[in-house]
Amino acid sequence: MRYRYLFLVSLAAATTLAALASGCGAAGKPTAEGTPGSSSWTQPRTAWGDPDLQGVWRYESAIAFERPADLKGRDLLTDEEVAQKEKQEQEQQANRLSGLEGAAVGRRSIAESPIRGNEYNSFWQDHGRPRRIVKQTSLIVDPPDGLLPYTPDARKAEARSAARYGVGPYESYLDPDTGERCLTDGVTALMWQGPNGGHNMIVQSPGYVTILHEEYRDRRIIPVDGRPHGNIRQWLGDAVGRWEADSLVVDTTNFLDRTNYEWASIWTRPTETLHLVERFTRVSADTIEYKITVEDPATFSRPWTASIPITRLADDTRIYEYACHEGNQAMPNLLSGGRADAAKRRASSK
């Protein structure tokens, strides 16, 4: 097993990073219930008969969210391309190990960083091992071109947001994005994104599936007892679940409008017209096929669907406390920096 050796090498980095970032609870041991694709696998069930989705889960693959331009018109990679990407991924993982200190760290973009895999913010994303390479060319499977169907206005908002992120200006505490303000990055990408790699713990009790997302300690207590939607708008909306065969289907509406805030990515930004349908299907001991369909005429010209493989981590994996707001030194520092910049501008304009 090629990954086993790399896992051992990576463990040292994962341990180091656990002190830096709270999200590195991962280990590469197989889970108790067997290996993926084993033919003897049967859908595990809770004591009351629902499919059992419990455990700590994380998105472990390296699939582009939107289809890259060079893969236009193609759903799948060739075997050669997969091998090439695996090689690249392993190199990047090794680079993450080598560059935890020194001048090479902290460059803002891949283009500026001399060590690929080690650019600005990459340590937040460290998995402790190479990500899985699969043939799927984009997480977005519909529309068929694999691209977000933004409305023209939303595309402008996205360009504005991308230009501001990590740059500013920081005129007020409202200028950092919702993540930097320790609020949330939005429910749309909860299951597969997040600065620490998106650890999610699922716990089931009769009538409820609860997802505890490590980042921002976002929490969804999803009733699966047939109740209708409520009428209270919330940041994470109002979720109701149901079982369809062995899939958990979660329907979420009633989002709060916080479009007047800065969002790192406009596609995760909820509006009052957002309607999410998520489908969790456990397809093997350690894989959930997670499908999300996003419908929001305020942002998208048509619904889009992403299909995301989510991996179950070892039984002893824990998620940790995320005291973001409690320790948000970045906020006063950003604001002081913004004021120092303003003072310089005033001085130079005199």
Added chain:
Amino acid sequence: MRMGLGSAAVVIAAAAVAALLWLRSPPVSGQTDPYQAPRTADGRPDLNGVWQAVNTAHYDLQAHPARPALALVPAPPRTDVPGLNRATPVELPAQAVRALGAAGGVPAGEGVVEGNDIPYQPWAAAQKKENGEHWLERDPEIKCFMPGVPRATYMPYPFQILQGVDKILIAYEFAGTSRTIHMNTVDNNPTATWMGLSRGSWDGETLVVDVTDFNDQTWFDRAGNFHSDALHVVERYTRVSPYHLMYEATIDDPKVFTRPWKIQMPLYRRSEPGKQILEYKCTEFVEQLMYGHQGVVDPATGQVNR
């Protein structure tokens, strides 16, 4: 009409029986109550549900009289009335909270501490008093920080117990805080935490939760009761009726107290059909308070407007 000796005896006997029944009737704790909780699929007492404390422990764990506000200033004396000192009989609300009027008042409470005494070391008793006097600047609740344990239990917000087998979640409404109670073996936290590390076990009808690995940032109430990072809490959750849990917490901290001490209170089931824990994302509510003093930069001039 005269009562015969015999009928008097019957009345007295009846009164004695009634008195005995009355003495026995209030279910004061899990130990004296024979109530058996319904069972989960794996045979454990079923603690699932939305629960809430209904008391004044969030103001002050100890017995306290009513007062006009949490933040007080001395009332100015009136010395211009010969023969009278007509100062207002109570201290006045501090300027910052005066506009709240009666909505900012503190209701009296009997307290939830066994024996009503919190056994502070002398330095810590002085610290507690000072904390209370600087409530507005120091109470982590005001900044929407995670409330810690046991404070999260008796804040005036509901919480939900979601009972899995290996993990039991407690989902608090305040600040969207969650706790995982590990029913299986786990290592200690790599660092100190606001909500601690919770390890659970069953003692008959009771869920016992041993909580360690705390930081020293949380308080026990709005009165300034506090602890250090050596805090160790042992909680006991026992169903005592279809609608009540009895909650008990033994609090130990050798850096702050001279001995362990205990609080106890009933928790009430929120019985509204479909009752859910809603969002209380208060980070958004306190940004102006915490960062507003930095003002807003005018992009045209670079001036900072406060």
